[in-house]
Amino acid sequence: MAVEVLHEEKDHTFFWLGKDESGLEEGVQANQYLIVDGGQGLLIDPGGFGVFSRVLVNLSHHIDPQSIRDIFLCHQDPDVGGSLASWFEMTPACVHVSELWIRFLLHYGVNDVHRFRGIPDGGGSLTFPSGRKVDFIPAHFLHSPGNFHLFDHSSGILFTGDIGAAVYPKGQTPTFVTNFEEHVRYMEGFHGRYIPTNQVIQAWLARVRKLPVRMIVPQHGSIFREESVGKFFEWIGGIRCGLETMNL
Template sequence: MRVHKPYVIAESEDGSHKFVWLGIDEADAEKGILTNQYLIVDNGKGLLIDPGGYFVFERVYKAVTEFVDPENVVAVFYSHQDPDVVGSLNLVAEFFPGATVYISALWTRFLPHLGVLEGIKIVEIPDRGLEIYLGHSKLVAIPAHFLHSPGNFTLYDPKVKVLFSGDIGAAVFPKGKWYLFVENFEEHAKFMEPFHKRYLASSKALHAWLKKIEQLDIEVIAPQHGAIFAGKRLVEKFLAWLRNLGPIGVDNIDAITG
């Protein structure tokens, strides 16, 4: 089991804007499904993406401070409400007190159950999505509802052409296996298919999301679980795989319930 250091996935030519993967401890697989956390930095201001659960927060916090001072983390983006996404919210509120939380309007009423009753600014993302400003750049929260959460968003960074896809693109590695970037797509698809077939709600929801992103210029797709798709070739392979995935979620209800 290895601890992997943070890695800059994409960066602007002048270095003022970075999209950073925040590292991983493979031993965390013994505690729960492995999760990816990301940080976008623009001109010294940071936005943290899906900070994760309680037990990964110490690692995430240390990684963030390699790129930006904690007081300059001005935003936290939550794709949805799962515990592996929002479980450390009370620590986020304590250690990044200046951050505004962006989350679907469906989930704000549930956040007090995470032990945060006051002292945190929340912006509810409407169902249609939202533009989020960071430093001198603009990010776009794109609706991905029912993939798998009913209030779910992906996040596009047009400056470096990276799409954070949340659970879309998630892979569950077998014990003892892990890698950061997809190389052999066909082999990697074996680790994605069971998750997508069961966790994503329906083909209709998936194709609605695909229609929203098909005009975007995407060079990297970074999911919350599994490995990153880097380069146009792998991005297109992945999107084509999604288009041809067939029945998912409720489309398979008879087979699931037997």
């Protein structure tokens, strides 16, 4: 599927980088995103090795890979950054990730630890040369113990990693949520099993509800916009998950 422009203004564009329609990509469906600001790129969760070629081709229509100066990883999983060694070869980018995971990510075949920028537990930010800014929002234990989301102030887009993930049958994932009540059934299983307790959801909601969020873009599943943003916050705030649902 072609790249989708989620937000565009002067010198600042937020892209969704499409998805596989060939049936060749294996594993869990995953979304990749790109911000281009003043000709400089920030790649968000570039994905595993199996999606590298598709992401590179789609991205190259909009920016020279050598202009990607930053990569953001929400956490350490291979579907988030398993292709990192290839991106190190194709770009000069620095990688922003929880400081917990830098030594772990070396196991992906990355040989230049100096290109990592560890995000402290309290979060951080990245400012483009234009002065526009993205924030790294703490989202620990959702589901990784070192986890961050990304908020783009210019677009109002909140990237939430695995939060908001929906697992549809292969090839049936819609790009945008159109029927929230129907969409819930594709989110319930993941959130109920992978989030340890609703307490961490409440801590996260206390942060993100202060932000002017216009759109939520998760790593898996469909994109939330318009009224589905508020519906999602209400839904996830009320779920039971992890230890609250298991008999241990």
